[in-house]
Amino acid sequence: MNFRDSEDAHCGAPPGGLFRAIQNSHPLPLSVVFVLTDACHLACPHCYNASAPAGRGSLSTGAIFDILDQLAAAGTLHLAFTGGEPCLHPDFDDILRGALKRRFAVTVKTSGPARCIERLTDWRAWGLARVDCSLYSAEPSHHDRFVGRPSAFVDTVAFMRRFVALGGRARVGIVVMDWNAGEVSKLIDVCEDNGLEWAVDLRVSPGLDGNMGPCGLRADEAALEAVLADRRLRKGSGTVDRTPLPADTIVCGAGRDTACIRPDGEVWPCLTLPLSMGNLRDRTWTEIMASPVRQRVSSLRWGDQQGCVDCAVSWACRRCPADAFQETGDLNAVCAIDCLLARLQARERGDK
Amino acid sequence: MTLPDRTDGCFEPAPGIAWREIGGRVVVLQPLTDQLMTLNATGGAIWKRLDGATDAAAIARDLAAAYRVTPDEAISDIRTFVDDMVSRGLLVRRDGEPE
Numbered sequence: 001m002n003f004r005d006s007e008d009a010h011c012g013a014p015p016g017g018l019f020r021a022i023q024n025s026h027p028l029p030l031s032v033v034f035v036l037t038d039a040c041h042l043a044c045p046h047c048y049n050a051s052a053p054a055g056r057g058s059l060s061t062g063a064i065f066d067i068l069d070q071l072a073a074a075g076t077l078h079l080a081f082t083g084g085e086p087c088l089h090p091d092f093d094d095i096l097r098g099a100l101k102r103r104f105a106v107t108v109k110t111s112g113p114a115r116c117i118e119r120l121t122d123w124r125a126w127g128l129a130r131v132d133c134s135l136y137s138a139e140p141s142h143h144d145r146f147v148g149r150p151s152a153f154v155d156t157v158a159f160m161r162r163f164v165a166l167g168g169r170a171r172v173g174i175v176v177m178d179w180n181a182g183e184v185s186k187l188i189d190v191c192e193d194n195g196l197e198w199a200v201d202l203r204v205s206p207g208l209d210g211n212m213g214p215c216g217l218r219a220d221e222a223a224l225e226a227v228l229a230d231r232r233l234r235k236g237s238g239t240v241d242r243t244p245l246p247a248d249t250i251v252c253g254a255g256r257d258t259a260c261i262r263p264d265g266e267v268w269p270c271l272t273l274p275l276s277m278g279n280l281r282d283r284t285w286t287e288i289m290a291s292p293v294r295q296r297v298s299s300l301r302w303g304d305q306q307g308c309v310d311c312a313v314s315w316a317c318r319r320c321p322a323d324a325f326q327e328t329g330d331l332n333a334v335c336a337i338d339c340l341l342a343r344l345q346a347r348e349r350g351d352k
Numbered sequence: 353m354t355l356p357d358r359t360d361g362c363f364e365p366a367p368g369i370a371w372r373e374i375g376g377r378v379v380v381l382q383p384l385t386d387q388l389m390t391l392n393a394t395g396g397a398i399w400k401r402l403d404g405a406t407d408a409a410a411i412a413r414d415l416a417a418a419y420r421v422t423p424d425e426a427i428s429d430i431r432t433f434v435d436d437m438v439s440r441g442l443l444v445r446r447d448g449e450p451e
């Protein structure tokens with residue numbers, strides 16, 4: 001007897017194949033980001049969350065468990081805990097274990113605080129499979145200066161190496177900025193030498209209050225182009241479909257495939273799009289998922305922006321409504337950074 | 353009815369295995385490998401009963417009644433299913449020992 005209809009890969013990769021098919025047939029997000037706390041022991045200057053609205057105080061741990069029950073009942077399969085520093089939540093162990101018992105696939109986005117290394121054995125035994133951390137330089141002192149904490153680099157690498165030694169997966173997020181663009185290749189070497197996965201992020205987003213300060217750290221075109229010249233960034237880019245995106249293409253998964261829960265119970269369409277769809281203190285997950293804001297964001301289509309329909313490099317574009325909203329107040333606006341990144345990606349894939 | 357050792361006892365999803373019932377189908381995700389799998393109706397019916405407290409014989413009785421098959425047919429399907437899922441690392445015996 002055959003028990004399997006089909007198989008596919010997900011998590012870390014862009015949603016595709018079976019995960020995409022399941023999401024398309026499911027009206028609620030399969031993936032949710034839960035910001036457990038805004039508190040953080042680091043002080044990264046590019047942090048979009050540093051200017052997060054104060055909110056209505058933190059959810060109790062009991063309320064968090066109730067929310068996890070609601071998410072599980074609504075079909076959410078993947079849960080990312082983030083912050084601030086999520087591991088600084090006083091009940092983080094209970095919350096993590098509760099999520100794993102409720103059969104979510106959990107990713108913890110953390111800086112890997114030194115005091116948590118001894119917790120990793122339990123976390124792995126409970127089923128935690130993935131941690132994501134950020135590194136900003138291959139030179140420990142540069143990283144430490146940027147995040148404002150001595151020994152942060154050593155702590156983060158030790159944390160991830162320990163997690164991998166326990167059989168888990170650890171991925172390094174590398175945000176490219178003006179000051180570190182020249183170090184990205186070396187940082188990828190460090191990741192690979194330590195058995196760590198890595199992902200390069202070419203985008204620096206505005207603060208959650210629209211503060212454009214972080215964007216001042218963006219690398220310029222020449223620096224980004226030099227980063228993209230590293231062939232290791234072309235993972236899986238065998239055959240490229242250069243067909244311009246049809247007008248009815250969904251712009252992104254915000255609100256539709258994913259949503260974000262803030263520490264005070266506010267629900268946003270995604271981590272960096274501060275539009276309230278409702279608050280879990282007042283309404284259920286299902287009620288919030290029926291909110292007009294969600295309908296509006298999840299119905300954004302490529303064709304809503306005429307310039308994008310006619311654009312020759314739309315196939316390489318990852319237009320971000322959150323950045324557009326933060327920069328202009330308009331979800332459909334075209335941001336210069338989107339066009340620059342699309343142009344560079346297209347050029348890198350052989351488009352002149 | 354005698355069960356072979358390998359499928360005797362109570363099984364449950366291995367630590368970290370995620371799963372949901374979506375649109376009437378059981379979807380299972382192994383986050384360490386990114387493997388995502390949808391089970392057909394039979395597999396889903398068995399999977400949902402593997403709660404670490406119900407043994408295969410009890411599940412077979414339950415399914416035999418629900419699907420109008422003999423308990424022997426049901427136990428055979430359960431044995432095949434558990435074997436397959438254990439070999440993929442998706443199920444463990446309740447005592448936590450991988451098979």
Ligand code: SF4
Nearest residue numbers: 308311314317339342
């Ligand atoms: S590159 Fe610019 S104009 Fe072209 S699709 Fe992207 S955002 Fe629109």
Ligand code: SF4
Nearest residue numbers: 252254270320321322
């Ligand atoms: S709004 Fe931007 S950050 Fe949010 S899901 Fe869409 S593309 Fe990603």
